[in-house]
Amino acid sequence: MNAVRFRPVGPDDADDALAAGDAPAEQASAGRAPGPQAGAAGAIDRARSQGRAALMAYLPCGFPSLRASIDACQALIRGGVDLIELGLPYSDPVMDGPIIGEAVTAALEAGFRVADVFEATAELAPTGVPIEVMTYYNPVFRRGEERFAADLAAAGGAGLVTPDLIPEESGAWVAAADRFGLDKIFLVAPSSPEARLRLTANACRGFTYATSTMGVTGLRASLSELARPLVERTRAAGAENVCVGVGVSTADQAAEVASFADGVIVGSAFVKRLAADQDLEGFAADLRAAVAR
Amino acid sequence: MSEQLPGPYFGPYGGRFVPEALIAALDQLSAAHESAKADPAFAAELGRLAANYSGRPTPLTEVPRFATRAGGARVFLKREDLAHTGSHKINNVLGQALLTKRLGKSRVIAETGAGQHGVATATAAALMGLECVVYMGLEDTKRQALNVARMRLLGAEVISVATGSKTLKDAINEALRDWVANVADTNYVFGTAAGPHPFPAMVRDFQAVIGREAKEQILSQVGRLPDAAAACVGGGSNSIGLFTAFLEDLDVGLYGFEAGGGGVASGRHAATLTAGSPGALHGAKSYLLQDADGQTIESHSISAGLDYPGVGPQHSWLKDSGRAHYRPVDDAAAMDAFSWLSRSEGIMPAIESAHALAGAMDLGVELGPEATILVCLSGRGDKDVETAARWFNL
The missing domain is CATH 3.40.50.1100 (Rossmann fold)
Known part of the structure; x- marks a missing residue:
């Protein structure tokens, strides 16, 4: 686990991944994957080539157990999700509402350890569906950005979604991610002014995560009216791929988001079903049908 | 050193590790704090309150x-x-409540552990006609029932937080969640010299x-x-x-x-x-x-x-x-x-x-x-x- 290894992203292109470290974002992803694009951008491109938005699903690692969380992700993949956002349970999840908050608390009480995320990633990565780890910053800082990136790359993970890390504070993580060719997914919010949208869009590799509403994760009766204008502003600020999450939980909402965004991120609705032991694969398939515009 | 250390960093410490949704509000608060520091009228008003209200x-x-x-x-x-x-908590809340008015916001939220900062915030909110919601861990509302009653008597709403360890750190998490959702009309009156910039420098300046x-x-x-x-x-x-x-x-x-x-x-x-x-x-x-x-x-x-x-x-x-x-x-x-x-x-x-x-x-x-x-x-x-x-x- 401590060994620093580089993730071979194709048979012959391990050196390209290394070289990508110093290159600007666009060139980095191009240089990294001469064939089909790796990471989130590849998943979005594949969906786009099928004339639809990408479906992205969040589940916390270790809930209700490590095994069960891996099985649940596999059910989502069978149901057709294009990307897994694997949550790293953290003691102080300020961006999360009660559904995800209770699930990560349960995972921690059940003995979740950070190393479990790499184990789950290693088991899920061979499916070919990119695994992005969603984590608050402190577990990454505590492990060391470089070591965290090395472990994630060794497990075949695609990158990180970092809800409490803004580009200005991300120097060490960005350096490590660039070194290992990992996606860097930062968030934008309806309150972000244009200058911050440009800063964030420019810092992202994979996609830019647009939070649909001013608020925490959870179910909402209807899609926020703030989502579409935020996606448009983020594109205008230079983002190539913009995916929408926070407050997207039904097939109708997913279809609406798919009409204007590159990807649809659903979290709490899956977590709620998992907590209630309800069918995940079928719900994923329904959402997958909904994002085919 | 001293008050010239403006933040966001104190050596390798400090910064702003919060969701992007809050950055615009933190920028706005930083600007309001800076402009207030340079405004003799603000200092005079705070000084008047310190002398005639706080003692x-x-x-x-x-x-x-x-x-x-x-x-x-x-x-x-x-x-x-x-x-x-x-307690000393009043020094900080009067400053932050004045800033809230300067920002044109009508609602304040706060976290509290023992209840002293919650009581002080409820007091300042009553004085200045602001709506006030205080987050307090469920364990602390039980330990400090007297202060819960004081806050309610002062007109504040006290929300008992039952997530996580049900104490101060979880009350802060819940207040941050409220702030993300209500940042347009709400100012977070943070109780201590911690948190994202500008709070460590701002609370220090008021204390x-x-x-x-x-x-x-x-x-x-x-x-x-x-x-x-x-x-x-x-x-x-x-x-x-x-x-x-x-x-x-x-x-x-x-x-x-x-x-x-x-x-x-x-x-x-x-x-x-x-x-x-x-x-x-x-x-x-x-x-x-x-x-x-x-x-x-x-x-x-x-x-x-x-x-x-x-x-x-x-x-x-x-x-x-x-x-x-x-x-x-x-x-x-x-x-x-x-x-x-x-x-x-x-x-x-x-x-x-x-x-x-x-x-x-x-x-x-x-x-x-x-x-x-x-x-x-x-x-x-x-x-x-x-x-x-x-x-x-x-």
Whole structure:
């Protein structure tokens, strides 16, 4: 686990991944994957080539157990999700509402350890569906950005979604991610002014995560009216791929988001079903049908 | 140094580790704080409230009977216990409530542990006609029922937080969640010199009145600067408020006393600077109590106001730079000092402040009878009578 290894992203292109470290974002992803694009951008491109938005699903690692969380992700993949956002349970999840908050608390009480995320990633990565780890910053800082990136790359993970890390504070993580060719997914919010949208869009590799509403994760009766204008502003600020999450939980909402965004991120609705032991694969398939515009 | 350290960074500490949704509001608050600092009208209004509403300047009291157990050193108490609402917390909330009005916002939210900051915020909100919601951990609402009632009587809504460990750190998480959702009309009145920029610098600036007054008072009463300035450290607002005036007076030793709980070795404590390690919690890089994975470890202290696993980032920098010294004081030593000040001087301290008193008793023995020690008595002990009665089997 401590060994620093580089993730071979194709048979012959391990050196390209290394070289990508110093290159600007666009060139980095191009240089990294001469064939089909790796990471989130590849998943979005594949969906786009099928004339639809990408479906992205969040589940916390270790809930209700490590095994069960891996099985649940596999059910989502069978149901057709294009990307897994694997949550790293953290003691102080300020961006999360009660559904995800209770699930990560349960995972921690059940003995979740950070190393479990790499184990789950290693088991899920061979499916070919990119695994992005969603984590608050402190577990990454505590492990060391470089070591965290090395472990994630060794497990075949695609990158990180970092809800409490803004580009200005991300120097060490960005350096490590660039070194290992990992996606860097930062968030934008309806309150972000244009200058911050440009800063964030420019810092992202994979996609830019647009939070649909001013608020925490959870179910909402209807899609926020703030989502579409935020996606448009983020594109205008230079983002190539913009995916929408926070407050997207039904097939109708997913279809609406798919009409204007590159990807649809659903979290709490899956977590709620998992907590209630309800069918995940079928719900994923329904959402997958909904994002085919 | 001192108030010229504007943030966001104090050495490698500080910063803004919060969701992007809050950055615009933090930028707006930083700008309002900067413009207020440069505006004599703001200072005049705050000064008027300090004098006519809070009761400033608070006295500096020499406590010779108490000092007989402090190695015979001269001990002076800065009497924040005599400020309106019973602690130094009022200094900060009046400043932040004025800023809230300057921002054109109509609602304030706050977190509270023991309830002192919640009571102070509810008080300022009542004074200025602001809607007020206070988040308090479920465990703390049970431990501090009197303060819950005080906040409600002042017109605030108190929301009991049942997530996580159900204490102060979870109340902060819940307040941050509220702020993300309601940032358009809501200002977060943060209670301590921690959190994302600009809170550590802003709260320090509003609390710096403690040290400014104390320095002038001790010069006038003793004719020289103290050898040591001591205060308790939870998040660190009263201590940074005291230290700031003396940062450049290198002959004045600065001492922060943390809650040692059942003893640092027991693992049940809140001695973040003594036993923690650098990390990011509640918006800033600073020392914190965490496990090998970076998960926050629950703190323990008899004092609800010090029962916090983080600490303000400037304290982390003062520790690393060696300018200030931080030591743990366990529950038993704090309660002994609580009792001794009550009996020797007729002043009943808050249990938080009793940690500083216990630390000063040891410091006096170390420094000897020629020494002069300034202690911030950050609050009064009325709220702690029940806890003390249980502790002493009364």
